[in-house]
Amino acid sequence: MLRTLFHIAAMALISAAFLAGCDPISRHKVLSTVFDGVPTLPPPEQICTEYTDKKLADLRDELSGKKAVADSVKPEESVHRPYGEKKCNDCHDKSKDSGLMRPLNELCLMCHKDFFKGPYQHGPAAVGDCLACHVPHNSPDGPLLKTSAKLICATCHKEPRAALSLHDKVADRKLICVDCHNPHYGSSPFFLK
Numbered sequence: 001m002l003r004t005l006f007h008i009a010a011m012a013l014i015s016a017a018f019l020a021g022c023d024p025i026s027r028h029k030v031l032s033t034v035f036d037g038v039p040t041l042p043p044p045e046q047i048c049t050e051y052t053d054k055k056l057a058d059l060r061d062e063l064s065g066k067k068a069v070a071d072s073v074k075p076e077e078s079v080h081r082p083y084g085e086k087k088c089n090d091c092h093d094k095s096k097d098s099g100l101m102r103p104l105n106e107l108c109l110m111c112h113k114d115f116f117k118g119p120y121q122h123g124p125a126a127v128g129d130c131l132a133c134h135v136p137h138n139s140p141d142g143p144l145l146k147t148s149a150k151l152i153c154a155t156c157h158k159e160p161r162a163a164l165s166l167h168d169k170v171a172d173r174k175l176i177c178v179d180c181h182n183p184h185y186g187s188s189p190f191f192l193k
């Protein structure tokens, strides 16, 4: 019973966080009021402020100068299986205002069931904002990424790292963020693989 109540409360919070959109300040406030163990973030206004296409283009230019990072991963084309199989109506429903079977924050999890396999969930994924990083149909950057895996994290994370000395060496060693971090969830607070 208590567990169920807890789940309902958690769901309400997650929806509240979703309504707050990609605003980490309000989301973090909501989350840290109730859950112990929500990690202390860097100054929150620094996360997610750069979340626009224009800034993304600037960032891409900026990073293309850093060859060590840029060369470490080759883009691979990917096509979403239901799109490739022309199962458009698995996701689209013309009778709905949104044109989609389910609201965007539920659509992906309709098929990707039991997606989260760890107690810790990454902000945008946790609120169902899969399209913060993915596209629904096809992409030149696999797996269905908006921009290549080597750039995607930096579209939001420009804040200085607490583990600064470690992250400073990441580019030199030709590593990218997802070599060590799972982008969705994990069994440790920073979703380490």
Ligand code: HEC
Pocket: 080, 082, 083, 086, 087, 088, 089, 090, 091, 092, 100, 107, 131, 136, 137
């Ligand atoms: C896995 C779910 C899924 C499938 C399958 C799918 N779509 Fe979509 N589609 C979406 C979502 C989600 C959006 C909205 C994207 C957004 O808001 O950024 C969208 C947007 C669109 C749009 C609006 C313009 C655009 O590209 O953003 C068109 C047109 C479209 N889809 C056509 C199709 C057709 C035709 C098919 C089948 C060949 C198809 N879709 C299959 C999820 C899907």
Ligand code: HEC
Pocket: 078, 079, 080, 081, 082, 090, 091, 107, 108, 109, 110, 111, 112, 130, 131, 134, 135, 136, 142, 143, 144
């Ligand atoms: C109608 C069912 C369905 C829906 C809805 C759906 N997916 Fe998928 N998705 C699939 C299937 C089937 C695969 C292929 C799984 C496999 O190959 O094991 C897949 C694979 C993927 C992959 C891996 C692609 C690759 O190249 O490896 C990603 C990423 C993905 N989906 C993201 C999404 C996102 C984001 C949404 C919401 C916009 C979504 N999916 C909604 C059915 C769906």
Ligand code: HEC
Pocket: 108, 109, 112, 115, 122, 124, 125, 126, 128, 129, 130, 131, 132, 133, 134, 142, 143, 145, 149, 152, 178, 183, 184
């Ligand atoms: C913060 C960016 C981000 C968000 C948000 C995100 N993803 Fe991903 N996703 C990635 C990246 C990056 C990869 C590739 C990981 C790799 O190469 O190791 C990926 C890979 C995947 C894959 C294929 C490999 C796997 O892990 O199974 C699926 C399926 C997928 N994502 C589904 C989703 C769904 C569903 C959501 C929303 C609940 C979501 N993603 C939200 C960044 C994201």
Ligand code: HEC
Pocket: 022, 024, 027, 028, 031, 039, 040, 041, 042, 047, 048, 051, 122, 123, 124, 132, 133, 152, 153, 154, 155, 156, 157, 177, 178, 181, 182, 183, 189, 190, 191
């Ligand atoms: C769409 C914007 C966005 C993208 C893209 C993004 N993140 Fe995040 N990330 C966030 C937000 C917002 C938070 C704070 C979540 C919260 O307060 O619940 C966060 C938190 C984190 C945390 C936990 C930090 C802490 O102190 O708790 C890690 C680790 C992380 N992200 C890694 C990544 C990695 C790795 C990628 C690329 C795969 C990535 N992020 C891409 C928005 C993003």
Ligand code: HEC
Pocket: 153, 154, 157, 160, 161, 162, 163, 164, 166, 167, 170, 175, 176, 177, 178, 179, 180, 181, 190, 192
């Ligand atoms: C070599 C593995 C590795 C790579 C590559 C890596 N990280 Fe980390 N990251 C870690 C470890 C380990 C921690 C935990 C540090 C701790 O516990 O103090 C961490 C912590 C974090 C945190 C939360 C605490 C902090 O330091 O701010 C964020 C956010 C984060 N990483 C984002 C990223 C992003 C974005 C990238 C890509 C630019 C990235 N990481 C690349 C290993 C890595």
